[in-house]
Amino acid sequence: MDNLRSLLAALLLVCFGFGAGVLGDGDGEQFVYSGFAGANATLALDGTALVQPSGLLELTNGTAQLSSHAVHRTPLRLRRSPGDAVRSFSASFVFGIIPPYSDLSGHGIVFFVGKDNFSAALPSQYLGLLNSANNGNATNQIFGVELDTIQSTEFNDTNDNHVGIDVNSLKSVAAHSAGYYDDETGAFNELLLISGKAMQVWVDYESDSTQISVFLAPLKNGAKPSTPLVSAKSNLSKVLVEPAYAGFSSSTGTVRSRHYLLGWSFAMDGPAPPIDIGSLPKLPFVGAKPRSKVPDIVLPIATAAFVLGVVAVVILLVRRRSRYAEVREEWEVEFGPHRFTYKDLFRATEGFKNKTLLGFGGFGRVYKGALPKSKLEVAVKKVSHESRQGIKEFVAEVVTIGRLRHRNLVQLLGYCRRKGELLLVYDYMSNGSLDKYLYSGSKEKPALDWAQRFRIIKGVASGLLYIHEDFEQVIIHRDIKASNVLLDADMNGRLGDFGLARLYDHGADPQTCSPSAPSSSRWPAAGGPWSRP
Structure with a gap:
C-alpha cells in the first residue's frame, strides 16, 4: 500500500510538472506546489488571480482597489471526528511583492484557514478577507497570517512592514516587524516585505498547546529559523468549523502593487512538505522604480511659499490698515x-x-x-x-x-x-x-x-x-x-x-461774552498757509 501511494505521488508530480502533489490518507492530508504550472485543477482562483505560463501565481496585477483569492479546492479535514479539537497543521509558502515605488506599496497578502466565502470582502486595508461590518465577528470563523505593507491605524498596526496573526479580525492578536532571528547570534535581521525579493514563510499550529508560530526568512537562506518571528496562543477549535479551506487573499489600494506566490505546501498533523526551491519560477525582473523626488522637493517649497505668501499678505494688510x-x-x-x-x-x-x-x-x-x-x-x-x-x-x-x-x-x-x-x-x-x-x-x-x-x-x-x-x-x-x-x-x-x-451769537456783546471756541494758543490755525510760499 505504501509503495502504491508513493507511485501515485510521483505520477502526480510528473503530470503537474512544477505543480502540485496532493497526498492523503486516513490519518492526515498534505499537498505541495513547487510552482503552480498546471495547478488550475486543484486551485480555485478569483479576482485578478491567475497562473502565469512560468508557473508563477499572480495574485494582483497592479490594478488599483481590487482583491483576489487562491484557494486549494479540497476541503481540510480539521477534526478526526465531530466534537474533536482542531488537529495540528503546518504550512509553508514562498512569496514576493513588487511595489510600484521602492518605498511605498499597496497592502499585502494573507494566508488563511477557514471559510472561503469572500463575496462581501473589501480590498485595501481589509486585504480581501473581511469588511468594515464583519471585522472582529466570531461568525467569520477564519484564522490568518497577514503580511501587511500598509499601517492601518484602525487595526492598531505596528507599522507598514509587519507580520501578524489574525483570528476573526484584522486586529492582530500578535504582530511583529518583518524579519528573522539569526540561529547563530540570535540577532534580529529586518526584512522589507516590498523588497521585490522572494521570501519564505512557515506557519505551525500545535493542537495540544494551542500555540501558533510564524517564521520568516529570505528564500536564499533555505532553512526555517529556530526562533519564531511572532507567536500566540489561540484555541482554533473554537474558531474553525468544517468545511474549511486553506488559501491566500491579497488586495491593492490606491497604490498598485503586484503580489506573487512561487510555491506552497501544507500538511495536517505534521510539518509541511519541503518545497523544491530549485524548481520555483522566478519573480519578474521589474524593479520597483524610485518614487519621484519631485513631490518631496516641490511640496515643502510650495508649502513654505504658501505660508510666506499668507504671512506677506497679512503683513501688507496690517501695514495698509495702519497706513x-x-x-x-x-x-x-x-x-x-x-x-x-x-x-x-x-x-x-x-x-x-x-x-x-x-x-x-x-x-x-x-x-x-x-x-x-x-x-x-x-x-x-x-x-x-x-x-x-x-x-x-x-x-x-x-x-x-x-x-x-x-x-x-x-x-x-x-x-x-x-x-x-x-x-x-x-x-x-x-x-x-x-x-x-x-x-x-x-x-x-x-x-x-x-x-x-x-x-x-x-x-x-x-x-x-x-x-x-x-x-x-x-x-x-x-x-x-x-x-x-x-x-x-x-x-x-x-x-x-x-x-x-x-x-x-448774534446780539451778544463781544466785550462781555466768553468766546464759544477755544483760543488758538492751544490749537493750530483753522486757516493757514495752504498756498505756495
Missing part, C-alpha cells in the same frame, strides 16, 4: 459730511511726498493734492494734536467755519483725524498770498496795479461783512493781514487763516 488708520469717535457722526478719509488724502497728495509740499506753517506742513474722485485741487494741512483736551470743541469750530460760503473766503472743506495728527482740507489757492505781490515786482509775481488792489480790498471787506453780519454766528477774525489774504486763479482776494477767530 490708513484713523481716529473716529461716536460724536463725529454729526460731522460726517465734513470728514475726509485718510486714504483719499494720502492718495491725493501721493503719500505726502516732498514734491507735493507747498510750505510750512506754524503748526505743520501744507501739501497740494487732487482728490481721487472729483479731481478737485486742495491744500492739505497736517498738524499735530497731542492732547485730547478740547478736541471735540475744536472740531466743532472747524466744521462751523467749514460752513462759511462766500466767494471772498477761503473754503475750509473738512478734516480728518489720525492718532496724534489732524488734517485740515482747504480750497487750493494757486496764486498764493497777497504779501508776495505787494513788494515783489518780479516776473513770477509782478506788482499789482491799483485796480487789482482795490478789487482785492473790496473783496476782503465783503467777506468780513459776511462773517460779521450774514452768517448764523458772529465770527471775529482778529488777524487781518496781507499774508492771510489768498489769491485764487483769477487774482480775487480771499480771506483765510481763522486760527485766532472767535465765535459769538
Whole structure:
C-alpha cells in the first residue's frame, strides 16, 4: 500500500510538472506546489488571480482597489471526528511583492484557514478577507497570517512592514516587524516585505498547546529559523468549523502593487512538505522604480511659499490698515459730511511726498493734492494734536467755519483725524498770498496795479461783512493781514487763516461774552498757509 501511494505521488508530480502533489490518507492530508504550472485543477482562483505560463501565481496585477483569492479546492479535514479539537497543521509558502515605488506599496497578502466565502470582502486595508461590518465577528470563523505593507491605524498596526496573526479580525492578536532571528547570534535581521525579493514563510499550529508560530526568512537562506518571528496562543477549535479551506487573499489600494506566490505546501498533523526551491519560477525582473523626488522637493517649497505668501499678505494688510488708520469717535457722526478719509488724502497728495509740499506753517506742513474722485485741487494741512483736551470743541469750530460760503473766503472743506495728527482740507489757492505781490515786482509775481488792489480790498471787506453780519454766528477774525489774504486763479482776494477767530451769537456783546471756541494758543490755525510760499 505504501509503495502504491508513493507511485501515485510521483505520477502526480510528473503530470503537474512544477505543480502540485496532493497526498492523503486516513490519518492526515498534505499537498505541495513547487510552482503552480498546471495547478488550475486543484486551485480555485478569483479576482485578478491567475497562473502565469512560468508557473508563477499572480495574485494582483497592479490594478488599483481590487482583491483576489487562491484557494486549494479540497476541503481540510480539521477534526478526526465531530466534537474533536482542531488537529495540528503546518504550512509553508514562498512569496514576493513588487511595489510600484521602492518605498511605498499597496497592502499585502494573507494566508488563511477557514471559510472561503469572500463575496462581501473589501480590498485595501481589509486585504480581501473581511469588511468594515464583519471585522472582529466570531461568525467569520477564519484564522490568518497577514503580511501587511500598509499601517492601518484602525487595526492598531505596528507599522507598514509587519507580520501578524489574525483570528476573526484584522486586529492582530500578535504582530511583529518583518524579519528573522539569526540561529547563530540570535540577532534580529529586518526584512522589507516590498523588497521585490522572494521570501519564505512557515506557519505551525500545535493542537495540544494551542500555540501558533510564524517564521520568516529570505528564500536564499533555505532553512526555517529556530526562533519564531511572532507567536500566540489561540484555541482554533473554537474558531474553525468544517468545511474549511486553506488559501491566500491579497488586495491593492490606491497604490498598485503586484503580489506573487512561487510555491506552497501544507500538511495536517505534521510539518509541511519541503518545497523544491530549485524548481520555483522566478519573480519578474521589474524593479520597483524610485518614487519621484519631485513631490518631496516641490511640496515643502510650495508649502513654505504658501505660508510666506499668507504671512506677506497679512503683513501688507496690517501695514495698509495702519497706513490708513484713523481716529473716529461716536460724536463725529454729526460731522460726517465734513470728514475726509485718510486714504483719499494720502492718495491725493501721493503719500505726502516732498514734491507735493507747498510750505510750512506754524503748526505743520501744507501739501497740494487732487482728490481721487472729483479731481478737485486742495491744500492739505497736517498738524499735530497731542492732547485730547478740547478736541471735540475744536472740531466743532472747524466744521462751523467749514460752513462759511462766500466767494471772498477761503473754503475750509473738512478734516480728518489720525492718532496724534489732524488734517485740515482747504480750497487750493494757486496764486498764493497777497504779501508776495505787494513788494515783489518780479516776473513770477509782478506788482499789482491799483485796480487789482482795490478789487482785492473790496473783496476782503465783503467777506468780513459776511462773517460779521450774514452768517448764523458772529465770527471775529482778529488777524487781518496781507499774508492771510489768498489769491485764487483769477487774482480775487480771499480771506483765510481763522486760527485766532472767535465765535459769538448774534446780539451778544463781544466785550462781555466768553468766546464759544477755544483760543488758538492751544490749537493750530483753522486757516493757514495752504498756498505756495
